[in-house]
Amino acid sequence: MEPQKVVEVKGLTASFDEKEILKDVSFSAKKGEVTVILGGSGSGKTTVLRHLLGLIPLTQGHIEVLGKDISNLTEDEQLSLYLQLGVFYQNGALLNSLTVGENVGLPLNQHSKIPKPLVEEIVTMKLGLVNLEYAYHMFPSQLSGGMLKRAALARAIAMDPPLLFCDEPGAGLDPISLESLDNLILNLKNLLGMSVLMVTHEVSSIMRVADHIVYLDEGKVVFEGTVENAMKSDEPSVKAFFSVFRNQQK
Numbered sequence: 001m002e003p004q005k006v007v008e009v010k011g012l013t014a015s016f017d018e019k020e021i022l023k024d025v026s027f028s029a030k031k032g033e034v035t036v037i038l039g040g041s042g043s044g045k046t047t048v049l050r051h052l053l054g055l056i057p058l059t060q061g062h063i064e065v066l067g068k069d070i071s072n073l074t075e076d077e078q079l080s081l082y083l084q085l086g087v088f089y090q091n092g093a094l095l096n097s098l099t100v101g102e103n104v105g106l107p108l109n110q111h112s113k114i115p116k117p118l119v120e121e122i123v124t125m126k127l128g129l130v131n132l133e134y135a136y137h138m139f140p141s142q143l144s145g146g147m148l149k150r151a152a153l154a155r156a157i158a159m160d161p162p163l164l165f166c167d168e169p170g171a172g173l174d175p176i177s178l179e180s181l182d183n184l185i186l187n188l189k190n191l192l193g194m195s196v197l198m199v200t201h202e203v204s205s206i207m208r209v210a211d212h213i214v215y216l217d218e219g220k221v222v223f224e225g226t227v228e229n230a231m232k233s234d235e236p237s238v239k240a241f242f243s244v245f246r247n248q249q250k
């Protein structure tokens, strides 16, 4: 695998209950880029992410994450890989009994031997990155939806993962909060050199953040390439998706 690839998927085929959900899926994500996985509801986007995270056993195909063949890892290697992945789910639920700061510090306290005062400093810095320093001592129930997402993002990046997975991070946000979330993702890429693999339906986000697009239609990759090329694609599903955006622009 070329070193600049953070994810490489080849011939991934997967079934649930004898129904084929992913069909010979191949794509890659490059280091330092934001790769967006697109596709209609049920097209298999989350299932791809779950495979990459090792949450679904690989039955057919080949997956490399950060240069490691995930089907061929010892338990130690698995843990070490897992600790290098930031994960930011759609319902990036924080623990309600802990403060925002404690939530963000949780991965550091669980997986590192960093002394407490230093953890607090790191947490303050991460909360600063998402503009939530003032929420350190607040509880999740006291935060708005957009603030909760930002806090969940701070937690996902607590360990400085070189690779961040996001599954619909912007779902349910108003356009302004969405834009600020996109800017945060761009900052992570530009300032920290993080690579991002993101599932989203928000066309405005795609325009702002995507370097590379992988379009899934009923479990098959029907397009892979730049946003510019995606907008020119003749593939019916890709064309339909971007025509909605063009109509919004008018």
Ligand SMILES: Nc1ncnc2c1ncn2[C@@H]1O[C@H](COP(=O)(O)OP(=O)(O)OP(=O)(O)O)[C@@H](O)[C@H]1O
Residues within 6 Å of the ligand: 016, 017, 021, 039, 040, 041, 042, 043, 044, 045, 046, 047, 048
């Ligand atoms: N654990 C499971 N058991 C059985 N079927 C599943 C399971 N997980 C997903 N599926 C099926 O796989 C297909 C793809 O699901 P997936 O969650 O990957 O879609 P998606 O592209 O993420 O959709 P959405 O945009 O709605 O989140 C769906 O038909 C779904 O019902």
Ligand SMILES: [Mg+2]
Residues within 6 Å of the ligand: 045, 046, 047, 167
């Ligand atoms: Mg999904």
